[in-house]
Amino acid sequence: MSATMLDGRATKDAIFDELRPRVAALAEQGRTPGLGTVLVGDDPGSHSYVRAKHNDCAKVGITSLRKDLPADATQADVETAIDELNADPACTGYIVQLPLPKQLDTGPLLERIDPAKDADGLAPVSLGRLVLNEAAPLPCTPRGIIELLRRHDVELNGANVTVIGRGITVGRSIGLLLTRRSENATVTSCHTGTKDVAAEIARADVVVAAAGVRHLVMPDMVKPGAAVLDVGVSRTEDGALAGDVHPDVAEVAGFLSPNPGGVGPMTRAMLMTNVVEAAERAS
Numbered sequence: 001m002s003a004t005m006l007d008g009r010a011t012k013d014a015i016f017d018e019l020r021p022r023v024a025a026l027a028e029q030g031r032t033p034g035l036g037t038v039l040v041g042d043d044p045g046s047h048s049y050v051r052a053k054h055n056d057c058a059k060v061g062i063t064s065l066r067k068d069l070p071a072d073a074t075q076a077d078v079e080t081a082i083d084e085l086n087a088d089p090a091c092t093g094y095i096v097q098l099p100l101p102k103q104l105d106t107g108p109l110l111e112r113i114d115p116a117k118d119a120d121g122l123a124p125v126s127l128g129r130l131v132l133n134e135a136a137p138l139p140c141t142p143r144g145i146i147e148l149l150r151r152h153d154v155e156l157n158g159a160n161v162t163v164i165g166r167g168i169t170v171g172r173s174i175g176l177l178l179t180r181r182s183e184n185a186t187v188t189s190c191h192t193g194t195k196d197v198a199a200e201i202a203r204a205d206v207v208v209a210a211a212g213v214r215h216l217v218m219p220d221m222v223k224p225g226a227a228v229l230d231v232g233v234s235r236t237e238d239g240a241l242a243g244d245v246h247p248d249v250a251e252v253a254g255f256l257s258p259n260p261g262g263v264g265p266m267t268r269a270m271l272m273t274n275v276v277e278a279a280e281r282a283s
């Protein structure tokens with residue numbers, strides 16, 4: 001048996017095709033969406049993600065606004081960049097690329113993002129609204145995972161979903177989406193305090209591996225036919241990138257998201273979607 005590939009690149013392209021006419025309609029009314037990015041420091045990974053996001057903008061017709069700050073930027077420098085994007089009418093949504101260098105206090109910076117321009121859905125007000133079932137931009141990676149499953153007809157209603165990892169961008173926030181009435185899944189959150197992760201994986205219809213631990217999910221753990229989403233990335237000693245899911249899981253799973261080429265492109269597709277939706281709401 002070989003799993004159906006949850007092809008994030010092809011799905012992202014399909015979503016871009018759907019966004020293009022919406023962006024064109026906004027542009028006709030002089031309301032072209034604009035994505036801002038605040039990037040601090042020179043981490044090559046972060047630079048490459050931000051570059052990809054601006055390439056995506058060009059593909060769908062979104063304006064991009066970059067604020068790149070040096071690695072030794074102060075809290076006040078980043079506050080200024082955020083204030084400028086809050087005030088700039090050309091910017092309809094923006095993100096502060098995480099993680100920030102350690103001299104910076106991330107919490108207050110995320111608090112400073114105008115909730116109407118929060119493209120990531122990670123600002124405290126947005127996460128609070130999500131908990132309260134109020135309209136809010138949704139965190140991009142969780143939204144991308146759900147969209148990827150939906151477009152491949154993977155059932156979530158009543159499904160047992162095991163999430164591994166409790167980071168804010170994925171593990172902690174995805175349960176908020178999956179347990180809404182519209183998704184109706186039963187969610188188990190695994191982390192370093194979990195006694196038997198393999199047992200939690202074994203009973204899952206859907207596994208979301210977002211721990212950043214190489215090959216944490218092995219073929220003998222997975223229920224035959226389950227959908228497995230490989231979200232984590234880690235770097236091996238020789239500098240190669242590895243996912244959280246062993247490639248042989250493809251022999252057991254019913255659906256598997258490749259990594260790269262799975263959840264990463266979907267995260268970017270949802271960022272573009274959030275920016276377009278914010279522009280549609282802005283008058």
Ligand SMILES: Nc1nc(=O)c2c([nH]1)NC[C@@H]1CN(c3ccc(C(=O)N[C@@H](CCC(=O)O)C(=O)O)cc3)C=[N+]21
Pocket residue numbers: 048049052095096097098099120140169259260261262263264265266267268
């Ligand atoms: N405020 C904030 N929002 C984020 O959404 C955010 C962040 N900070 N910090 C870092 C993580 C990571 N992240 C990725 C997005 C796309 C790919 C992606 O498209 N990856 C490609 C491969 C790209 C490549 O090869 O370089 C793929 O999986 O196929 C990866 C990683 C967003 N993040």
